[in-house]
Amino acid sequence: MAKATSSAPPAGSHAAAPINQSLTPDDKIGLYRLMSRIRRFEQVSLQHYQGGKMAGFLHLYIGQESVAVGTISLLGENDHVITAYRDHAHALAVGMGMDECMAELFGKATGCSKGKGGSMHYFEPSKNYWGGHGIVAGQTPLGLGLAYGLKFKKLKGAALCYLGDGAVNQGAFHESLNLAALWSLPVIYIIENNGYSMGTSQSRSSAYPSCLAERAAGYDMDWELFSGEDIYEVRARTQVAIERAHTLSRPAVLEIATYRWEGHSVADANKEKYRTKEEVERFKNEHDPIQRWRRVLIEEGIASEEDLKKIDKEAQKEAEASGDFAKASPYPTPESIFEDVYWEVDNKTDAGQTGRHFFND
Amino acid sequence: MPRRLSYRHALREAFDEELARDPMVVLMGEEVAQYNGAYKVTEGLWDKWGDDRIVDTPISEAGFIGMGIGASMLGVRPVMELMFWSFYTVAWDQIVNNAAMVRYMSGGKINCPIVIRGPANGGTGVGATHSHTPENILANFPGMKCVCPSNAYDAKGLMKAAIRDNDPVMFMESTKLYGEEWDVPSNDELPDGELFIPLGVADVKREGSDITLIAHGRAVITCLKAAEILEAEHGISAEVVDIRTIRPLDEETILESVAKTHRAIYVEENKPFCGVGAQIAYMIQSTIFDELDAPVLRINSLDAPAIYSPPLEAIQLPTPEVVVEKALSIC
Numbered sequence: 001m002a003k004a005t006s007s008a009p010p011a012g013s014h015a016a017a018p019i020n021q022s023l024t025p026d027d028k029i030g031l032y033r034l035m036s037r038i039r040r041f042e043q044v045s046l047q048h049y050q051g052g053k054m055a056g057f058l059h060l061y062i063g064q065e066s067v068a069v070g071t072i073s074l075l076g077e078n079d080h081v082i083t084a085y086r087d088h089a090h091a092l093a094v095g096m097g098m099d100e101c102m103a104e105l106f107g108k109a110t111g112c113s114k115g116k117g118g119s120m121h122y123f124e125p126s127k128n129y130w131g132g133h134g135i136v137a138g139q140t141p142l143g144l145g146l147a148y149g150l151k152f153k154k155l156k157g158a159a160l161c162y163l164g165d166g167a168v169n170q171g172a173f174h175e176s177l178n179l180a181a182l183w184s185l186p187v188i189y190i191i192e193n194n195g196y197s198m199g200t201s202q203s204r205s206s207a208y209p210s211c212l213a214e215r216a217a218g219y220d221m222d223w224e225l226f227s228g229e230d231i232y233e234v235r236a237r238t239q240v241a242i243e244r245a246h247t248l249s250r251p252a253v254l255e256i257a258t259y260r261w262e263g264h265s266v267a268d269a270n271k272e273k274y275r276t277k278e279e280v281e282r283f284k285n286e287h288d289p290i291q292r293w294r295r296v297l298i299e300e301g302i303a304s305e306e307d308l309k310k311i312d313k314e315a316q317k318e319a320e321a322s323g324d325f326a327k328a329s330p331y332p333t334p335e336s337i338f339e340d341v342y343w344e345v346d347n348k349t350d351a352g353q354t355g356r357h358f359f360n361d
Numbered sequence: 362m363p364r365r366l367s368y369r370h371a372l373r374e375a376f377d378e379e380l381a382r383d384p385m386v387v388l389m390g391e392e393v394a395q396y397n398g399a400y401k402v403t404e405g406l407w408d409k410w411g412d413d414r415i416v417d418t419p420i421s422e423a424g425f426i427g428m429g430i431g432a433s434m435l436g437v438r439p440v441m442e443l444m445f446w447s448f449y450t451v452a453w454d455q456i457v458n459n460a461a462m463v464r465y466m467s468g469g470k471i472n473c474p475i476v477i478r479g480p481a482n483g484g485t486g487v488g489a490t491h492s493h494t495p496e497n498i499l500a501n502f503p504g505m506k507c508v509c510p511s512n513a514y515d516a517k518g519l520m521k522a523a524i525r526d527n528d529p530v531m532f533m534e535s536t537k538l539y540g541e542e543w544d545v546p547s548n549d550e551l552p553d554g555e556l557f558i559p560l561g562v563a564d565v566k567r568e569g570s571d572i573t574l575i576a577h578g579r580a581v582i583t584c585l586k587a588a589e590i591l592e593a594e595h596g597i598s599a600e601v602v603d604i605r606t607i608r609p610l611d612e613e614t615i616l617e618s619v620a621k622t623h624r625a626i627y628v629e630e631n632k633p634f635c636g637v638g639a640q641i642a643y644m645i646q647s648t649i650f651d652e653l654d655a656p657v658l659r660i661n662s663l664d665a666p667a668i669y670s671p672p673l674e675a676i677q678l679p680t681p682e683v684v685v686e687k688a689l690s691i692c
Contacts, residue, residue: 082431116465124470125471130431131463135454138454138455141424141425141431142430145430145431145432149432149434152387152437175421175425176427178419179421179425182419339469342506343464343469343472351526354561354562355560355608355611356610356611356612
């Protein structure tokens, strides 16, 4: 059973955190807009998936928006992001555009990975976004490497490495925790705990003392468990870990309780079997992070219902336009199959032109 | 008198020179620093370069290889030692899905300038788990490069090229060769002031006219010995082509040699099924079929897991005698 807000401190206490006090009304509306855009992007991509416009898997982030948006809103110039295959929200949160993200789902040349990666493999290093990784926990050593690179280059930054609750049982994750603590690397592992690793609930997949993040204690590492529903709380508690990473180069594991409304992927045939309809409805009706933030903005007098509806409409329009953009975009050319394999070949260096690199007959 | 240098010492010189040339180069692996290397390849480098550049890792291949790949995405140039290439299996997901694929899946936005290196050979009495030779498996993945030097001179020059390469390079050495010595000129004896061998250039190690023995890694040494026997005892002139890098592959040098001798055998210490020799034999027959006076043959390690028992292990790998026998069957 996924944790919801029962353990959350009283509303308002996190709003008072300095990192949240520093938010301007525009910043707060910006957080809403971003969550709204992510949700509309996911909804529109689902429609196109069902319309046969894309192949493979589509792992939707609907219901979890406050986690990516809240954590990534804290990042600066030398902070980096890497995640697993449920990666669309993080991409939009770092500032990638809907057009290139939607086109990637359609397998088009205008996609963020030129149609070569697909849903699970979004990247934008120029925005410190390192994917988008398909193998569960495969990204956890890479996140460690980003932190290693920061420390090696003597940059004050942190690597936020996201993983699902199902990834905590992979060996690569545990090896990463050991190395992170052993070498004091500024990596923050964020377990986006939506309660289910595909169709297997947390209680059926993991052994743990009080929560998954507590496993970090075995590596002498800081850890936290908190609800992801309130973006103030996500920001306030993640900021503590970021500051520790920046000033002390200390790693951490944060477990953020959240809930996905849709199946593991769109192809999840059993999404109504491994959890009850009532559970899903309860999270939709009582624990929607976007609705919660909406109430905060209205209560604080920052925005009216109408203002927020307008933002939602704009987001919907933008998402639909990205679908049109993707549809109208060309597929990659057959020649492009052999591009982006080797840096040296792409850049026509001596090394790239010495010896045969491809074997097609 | 030319300078003699062991294979391990030649590698160490390559590391030392690249550490001096580029501050982003860092050596990592189990026991590479304070212990001076399990096979003493990195001996003395920690004393000279210190903790930032020469890093001991825990026994945690998936973790530290993946970490190196992540660091390489940010521009660090890690040279990662696997104490044995046999341990690639526990880091496999990182090597294949991350090092080799991330450039492609990101549409060319990322590259991984990483070298993963260590010994990959059988014949040392350590049983099947420690005797793997995965060069054919690695070379199967577009995105990776694969290098197998047969001697100290090539090891140094190719290692320097591998470290400067902007793609992931899998560099496979041999514990059987680490202590062997070859002529390796010092930098001041060289016209370019350094020893640098581009990846993707094969080398004719011995000229001949009757048959071409093609090989990589230590099998090249086996071929050179076989060529001497063929010459001395059978009057057969064998040419020996060392491909040096498997991917990228220098096909021209192989084809030129076979077009001259009209006979070819691929010799490798790897297993036969889907081995490197299978690819090369295919390439030869499909390109210059009319030049061949005999079928292209292969010699591999005998097709079973590496056996421990020393006298049998010695015959599981290709020997000069086996190469001679096979050559005689088509000459």
